[in-house]
Amino acid sequence: MKLINLNKLFYIGILIYLVYASSSAFASTASPAALSYLIQEAVQSNPQIKAARERWLAAKDVIPQSRSLPDPKVDLGYIHMTGNNPMDVDPRREQMIGVSQEIPFPAKLYVRGKAATLDAKRIEAEYHTIRLTIIAQLKRIYYDLYLVNKSIEIFQNNQLLLDKIERSARVNYSVGKAPQQDIYRAQTEISRLLMRLVMLRQERASLEADINRLLNRPLDITISTPSKLSITPLGFDLNKFYRLVDLQSPQLNAQQKNVEKSNQEIRLSKLDYYPDIEIGAGRLRDTAMGTQGYQVMLTATIPLYFASKQNYAVREKLARYNADIEDLYSTHRDLSFQVKNAFLLAQRSAQLIHLIQYTIIPQATLTFRSSQANYGVGKVDFLTLLNNLLTLQDNELELHGEIVQHEKAIAQLEEITGVTL
Incomplete structure (x- = not known):
């Protein structure tokens, strides 16, 4: 009687889960899922990219203003003396x-x-930096979404296997080949799997909303991912990536332009030691005497207080220039480290992917299938069978996790160097 009640509770729980899962599946509208499509939409619609582009256009409009003379002045006067x-x-x-x-x-x-x-040019480089950052962020979230979807797929497949194992345990128990606890343990694992599926579905909805946020569109649009994620080859050795940082990195380019601008500001502050002039010309007319004439004036500024003004201005610009140089060196070191770290992560993941996919998973699959067949005839205990299934499950999750880590490392290399691999 106790077993029957537990079975009823178990299947009621499964029914509630299936109702929840099916309602969640139709809660939103499907969307094109190709990553290239999402990247194109992000470049066109992301508010941060659009704002950076507008700042760049605004900075370009400053150039002709800075080269222009001050506006001329018109002088009008009237003198009445008695x-x-x-x-x-x-x-x-x-x-x-x-x-x-x-x-x-x-x-x-x-x-x-x-x-x-x-x-x-510095702001243009910052625009390209923000553009690459948003694209890399989109890729990372997309890869996380892929991993969540693959995890859901793996757990759903294993749910079917656990259902089959639970039925086998029930049959073995009925003929006295297995203890009753095998049934309970199978049901417990199914319940734990359902719990993880609930958590993964919530995580999937959050990742989809995050992608929609980057694309500046409604948050409840569903994003699908491919059944398999292709592995992007590195393409270059580490030294080549270092050279790409020096030649093409928008982040480094922005810092370099900032240093060059600071150098020009030093030059401009030194020019303030020299006077500016103002020239003027006017026409005079004495209405009482009936006479008329003209006047020409030349006015010049005198940097009289250079000791407390221009001197300190030059010192200020020199200090800012030195600070910008240090920022440039720091940025270069940081980017070089990030490139090396991402390169090593991509290499490691590529090796692990090959090992897991072609060695570990085939071995784990054979082990599970053998234990599954032997459990049916009573040659293997339930815990061994369950452990082999969970080991295979972990290996499959690790495979897709390493694929995602590899592609995230590639995305970081692309973000830093500005090169599409």
Whole structure:
């Protein structure tokens, strides 16, 4: 009677799980799943990429502004003067109209334009960095989603095997070849498997929402993944990846442009020791006397307080330049480490994939099938059979986990170097 009640509870639990799983499967709308399609959509729609692109366009518009002269000024004036002399019956009335233009010291506009150009190139490199970062982030989430889907597939297949094992245990128990605990243990493993499936389905929904977030679209769109993930070859040796970092890395390029811009700012601060000038010309007319004429003016700034102003400005720019150089060296070291680490991870995963796929899994499969056949005739105990199944399950999960780790390492190499492998 106790066995019958437990069996009822067990199958009621399975029925509840199947209802939940089927309702979750139709909760959202399917979406194209090709990774290349998702990448293309992310590049077009991701808000961070679009914002970085707009910042780049804005920086390009700064260049002509920095090279332009200040706006000219129009001067209008009127003078009305009278004296205390009673004989002065014709007071002075003068009208004046003129224009003036401020002209920075030669080379200032050129250096400002060059600094603005370098800043625009830095922001362009930052745009490419953000673009590559979003693509790499999308790939990592997509690979995690693939692993979750493969895990669900493996657990569902093993659920069928456990159901078969549970039936075999029931038959063996009925003829006295197996203890009752074999049935309970099989049912417990099925229940634990169902628990893991519930957790994986939640994780899958979260990963799908994360992908949709990057693509700037509704979060409840379902993302499917391929049945098998192809292995991307490394393509280059480690030294080649180091050279790619030096030549093509957008992150390193942004730091290099920042150093070059700081150098131009030092040059510009030194030009502030020289005066700027302002030239003006105007027309004068005395309405009382009926006379008219003109005036020409030249005004110059005098860097009188250079000891407390220009000197410190140069020191400030030099300090910022030195800091930018240190940031450049630090970025180069960090990127080189990341490249080496990702390269080694990809190599390790490739070796493990080959070992697990062609050696360990075939061995584990043969072991499980042998124990499954022998359990039916009472030559192998239940715990051995169950352990062999769980070992095979772990090996299959490890295989797909290493595939995902390999592709994540490839994605990191692409993110750093800017090269598509």
